[in-house]
Amino acid sequence: VEKGLKDYYKDYFKIGVAVNVRNTGGGDETELIKKEFNSITPENDMKMVSVHPSEHVWNWTNADKIADFAVKNGIKLRGHNLLWHSQVGAWMFKDSLTGQNVSKEVLLQRLKTHITTVVNRYKGKIYAWDVVNEAIDDKPEVFMRNSLWYQIAGDDFIPAAFTYAHAADPNVELYYNDYNESNPSKRDKIYKLVQSLLEKKIPITGIGLQCHWKIESPSTDDIRAAFAKYASLGVKLQVTELDITARQQRPRGETPDTAAAYSPEMSERQTKRYKEVFEIFRENKKALNSVTFWNVSDRGSWLDGRNMFAGGAAATAAPAGAPPAGGPPAGAPPA
Ligand code: XIL
Numbered sequence: 001v002e003k004g005l006k007d008y009y010k011d012y013f014k015i016g017v018a019v020n021v022r023n024t025g026g027g028d029e030t031e032l033i034k035k036e037f038n039s040i041t042p043e044n045d046m047k048m049v050s051v052h053p054s055e056h057v058w059n060w061t062n063a064d065k066i067a068d069f070a071v072k073n074g075i076k077l078r079g080h081n082l083l084w085h086s087q088v089g090a091w092m093f094k095d096s097l098t099g100q101n102v103s104k105e106v107l108l109q110r111l112k113t114h115i116t117t118v119v120n121r122y123k124g125k126i127y128a129w130d131v132v133n134e135a136i137d138d139k140p141e142v143f144m145r146n147s148l149w150y151q152i153a154g155d156d157f158i159p160a161a162f163t164y165a166h167a168a169d170p171n172v173e174l175y176y177n178d179y180n181e182s183n184p185s186k187r188d189k190i191y192k193l194v195q196s197l198l199e200k201k202i203p204i205t206g207i208g209l210q211c212h213w214k215i216e217s218p219s220t221d222d223i224r225a226a227f228a229k230y231a232s233l234g235v236k237l238q239v240t241e242l243d244i245t246a247r248q249q250r251p252r253g254e255t256p257d258t259a260a261a262y263s264p265e266m267s268e269r270q271t272k273r274y275k276e277v278f279e280i281f282r283e284n285k286k287a288l289n290s291v292t293f294w295n296v297s298d299r300g301s302w303l304d305g306r307n308m309f310a311g312g313a314a315a316t317a318a319p320a321g322a323p324p325a326g327g328p329p330a331g332a333p334p335a
Pocket of ligand 1: 133
């Protein structure tokens with residue numbers, strides 16, 4: 001059988017990708033996933049709003065399809081995510097009769113029901129959960145994001161979420177996951193949060209580094225420093241949402257210039273960047289146990305919007321991270 005990225009990296013870490021049901025039902029992308037990857041993460045289908053759209057309604061259709069695909073093909077499955085300020089139904093925070101915010105006790109009880117139910121359902125199928133997603137603020141002078149979770153429950157929702165998840169499945173790995181993870185001020189806050197959880201003996205396995213990066217930033221120095229700081233806590237690390245799309249170089253929402261994005265010059269810069277960052281990942285193989293690309297290819301990236309490439313020249317562009325025909329990928333470790 002032809003080697004895929006996962007095979008080149010078998011002595012380093014798992015190689016994963018974010019998927020939707022449409023990627024797993026057969027066709028080119030399904031074949032690509034089976035060849036290149038040994039871990040998948042549902043891009044949206046296990047989020048709160050997807051599986052638990054209102055208090056007494058659970059919707060497992062898509063999540064189950066992805067889980068079945070993983071099990072059937074011997075691909076590891078990451079769960080994403082158990083708590084986030086986004087893609088959560090407004091019902092979670094509201095009293096259905098008064099429309100007012102619920103009390104902290106009620107919110108934590110709802111969280112417990114949610115986490116217990118979801119973790120239980122995929123027990124033994126999922127090896128790692130993103131338990132809390134993006135709870136820290138980006139502004140250097142503010143620690144916690146001012147979400148409804150925080151407004152109602154203060155700092156307590158974070159330890160509570162990990163405790164509920166661990167109680168439901170004591171064997172699953174549990175991660176705190178965030179973006180701008182290589183920015184020095186945010187990095188230090190993530191470090192502090194995780195350090196305080198460890199001190200309180202909260203069951204946490206490690207830190208998920210989303211790694212939504214551009215070609216020029218963050219700098220390799222900042223990336224190296226972030227990995228070193230997180231690893232110094234003695235926890236496991238995962239790269240959970242890596243993307244370095246060419247079109248991300250322009251401000252989001254601007255009219256795409258497909259020709260410029262996929263010019264040979266841009267491809268070359270993108271390839272060089274992937275090579276650089278995979279070098280850093282390999283340096284960290286002791287702590288780092290998986291690297292997940294966010295989307296199967298730049299063509300379907302959330303950053304570029306959907307269907308932009310329909311019929312366009314770039315519809316045939318190589319997927320990010322996929323090996324060019326006839327040789328190992330840019331980031332592959334030396335043979
Ligand atoms: C994104 C998905 O890719 C989009 O399809 C969706 O519309 C919004 O969410 N951080 C995360 C992911 O943790 O869940 C986000 O995924 C990207 C940013």
